[in-house]
Amino acid sequence: MSDWLGPDEWQAVALSLKVAGWATLLSLPLAIFVSHALARWQFPGKQVVNGLVHLPLILPPVVTGYLLLLVFGMKGPGGRLLDALGLGIAFQWTGAALAAAIMGFPLMVRAIRLSIEAVDQRLEDAAATLGAPRPLVFATVTLPLALPGILTGAVLGFAKAMGEFGATITFVSNIPGQTQTLPSAIYSFLQVPGGETAAVRLVIVSIIIAMAALILSEVFARRLSNGMEGA
Template sequence: MAGWLGEQEWMAVALSLRVAFWATLLSLPVGLATAYVLARKSFPGKQIVNGLVHLPLILPPVVTGYLLLLTFGTKGPIGGALEQVGIVLAFRWTGAALAAAVMAFPLMVRAMRLSLEAVDPKLEEAAATLGASRFWVFVTVTLPLVLPGILAGAVLAFAKAMGEFGATITFVSNIPGQTQTLPSAVYAFLQVPGGESAAMRLVIVSIVIAMSALILSEWLARRLARRAGGA
């Protein structure tokens, strides 16, 4: 692939994979905890929390990116504090990962929440009657049953992070080799004469990566489901 793609194109693909990987990985524990709370707990303001979780799906991505810039930029309340300890997110690849994670978070949470709601509570109650703690019931009973849902959420988040454009370009701009992800590179190439061939190569790479992720997730989900059923 490195020989087929130009240097700028390859850097965009590599950066997108890096951004999507870290966005997905760092979102997983937070997403699972959020999905568990929304699926299993009742508390005042639950609908507000649910609305906030899904807000990135409703807002225009540019608005989300602007809010991230206001919050995590060097003059923002959180970004300014982070800058004091040497952490800068705006106009950095780490900021692209944050933007991608925020935009992908609702899809991840929804997949995990549906999986948690589908678990038969009687199975958990049976384990609890045998003396298992709530945490041990979750680890040994609930978690294996919801692994396909966790995997589905992770794949959806990864795919969304790979394709994120609006929030990313607003928060971290489109700097080749630093913040230019695959969608940003496609957009940049389409703005210059003769850039259509490079843009098409990146489109093909996007399709290959997305299809590969979906096929792999389906295969893993079937294996996990068979293993859970056999257990």
Template structure:
């Protein structure tokens, strides 16, 4: 990436760091929630489904503001975390949280569709043989939905790379700390002569997004073939 200026590369590196941790931390929760929505029946299931997909519907700025109210140093969760020396607002860790929240619905949806494609009779057969629910999931369900998990992770990662509204509202646009690729593009467009830097970062964003979409589609088709046995 020698064609990127130091400030541009700094934004790309920070975006990769933020997106990696956002995806890694969100993935276990994504698998659990997706499995619950696909296989379990419980009161409030539709409410949970709505909450999971809420970031897709709400304006990102609203999501960022809600994160600030909750995880800011004056917020109920943020104040508690601060007692343990953990501060999220206006830090790169807060950017990772915002990115994780925004990418979570896409991750859950991809994994849920993959789980729903698995024949429940396969899981029931393992249960009849005496396997516990956890063991059935690990030995039967998980191998079959692995392409879906990977696809969901890729979509979540790509969404995290492109997150802007919630990030800039929750953690601002601090160079070297919270200035990711989207916020860097915004900053470059506000100064004279910054168009070339912004354009180079736009190219990076388009390449990452297209690569993620192509790979997720390929993995989704592979998952469908694997489940159907063709």
């Protein structure tokens, strides 16, 4: 396999996995929190939060990328703050991860919110009468029952992060080894004469990764629901 893919191609695949992995891992807890808030709590400004979360889904990705550039770029307020902390993300793989996380966030929240809404609140009430304070009700009843949906959300977010192109290339550009993810690499190969074969190889890798993620999540989801049916 290492012979089959050139070093540049390997680099792009490895970078994409790293970017998508971190983007998913770090945004998942926040997505669960926001989903729970949207599903269960009443608070002022709920519609605004809901709209903000969904914005990346409906905006052109280039616009999201440009907004990220304005805020987190070298001259943006967020960028300067992170720079001062030694965490500069502009034109870094971490910036690619941020763009991927933001683009995948609405997909995660949609799936997770639905699964939390589907959890029977009467079970949460029962847990409360048995002595569980709210955070423990969430941890012992809501979260485990919503787990299949959380898994689906994570897979969707991961897939979106793997495939994210527009916001990433606008925000952190297309620097091999730094910010050149799988889609950017495919795009680059297609721009040069004779690059098609490399592009096709990366396309095949993309398909394999996407299918593997989907099948894994199906297997997990089935095991979870089997557990609930009780063997």
